[in-house]
Amino acid sequence: MIYFSIKSDRKFLESYYQLAKWFLSNKEKTFSGGSVDEINYYLSEVGSTRESLARGLPKAKRLADIFEIPVLAFDPAHKVKHHAFSTILNNDADGLISDDQKLDLLNETIGACGESERTQLLKLINPFFWLGEAISKVLRFPFWVLGTAGFKSESFEKSLAGSVVRLIELVAIISFLIYLGFSETELKEAVKALINV
Template identity: 65%
Template sequence: MIYFSIKSDRKFLEGYYESARKYLLNKNKEFFGATVEEINGHIGEMNRLREELARGLPRVKRLASIFQIPVVAMDPVSRAQAHAFTTILNNDADGLIEDGQKLDLLNETIGSCNEVERSQLLKIINPLYWILASITKILRLPFWIFETAGFKLESFEKSLAGSIVKLIEIAFIFGLLIYLGFSEIEIKEVVKGWLDV
């Protein structure tokens, strides 16, 4: 289900954001009077964060692309492009994207993910959504059977026989909804949702 997938993506992005924030905050940290053990501990932690960020980079780039977050900047002079999430690990020599902006773009991606997760949750708990999904599947069932049997589905659906099958199914479903006690308003909602599908 999309809800569980998007929830997983959101949790991943939140963890990625936290790792990126720690990395950007500490990457240029200077040590004055620190022990060798403290310096080695810092280097080990930074290497761990770099590895985690590098492994998650393809996924975070894919999610930003899906949500259409503008994460690529272009230098107006050299026309060189810089991807905000790639420059977390690779220094942005031209200074096109500041560290704060990189984190802002990660937060924007998380926000988009939250919006999709919320809408998917509302679908899951909405019984009307399940009724519409079931009706859609039921309407597609005869055509799926014909397709499995080797018929050309596009031509059958557009034919008179396909239209008759759809009409019979629709009449049956309306009868079932009335039998189950759906009110006129609820049936209108089902039809409205049906037409949007």
């Protein structure tokens, strides 16, 4: 289900954001005191957080690309593009992308993911969406059988014979919905779904 994968992606991004925020605020920290154990603990925390960020970086980049978040910055001096999420771990874009901008872009990606999650949830609980999906599968079935048998189903589907088959299916489905007692508004929704198939 798309909804559950997007929900998982959003949770990943939220966790990634928290790691990035902690790392960016602590990577340059200096100690003017404290025990050796405290310093070693801090260094191990920075190291493990850096490792987690590096492992999650490909997924974070992929999600930013999916949601078309503008995460690339062009450095005219060196004629190279820097990915904002990569610069969380390295300093090769200092002065070009600030830490706040990196976190803002992560937040923007989280927001886009949340919007997509909301849209997918509405589809998940909408019975007309599932009716449209079921009707789509029924309408595609004869062409799927032809394709499986080795025929070129695309050309048949676009031909006059394919249009006639589809029209017969549509009339049969609408008749079946009327038989089931669908109201006029429900039939209109179903016909809209059929037309969009």
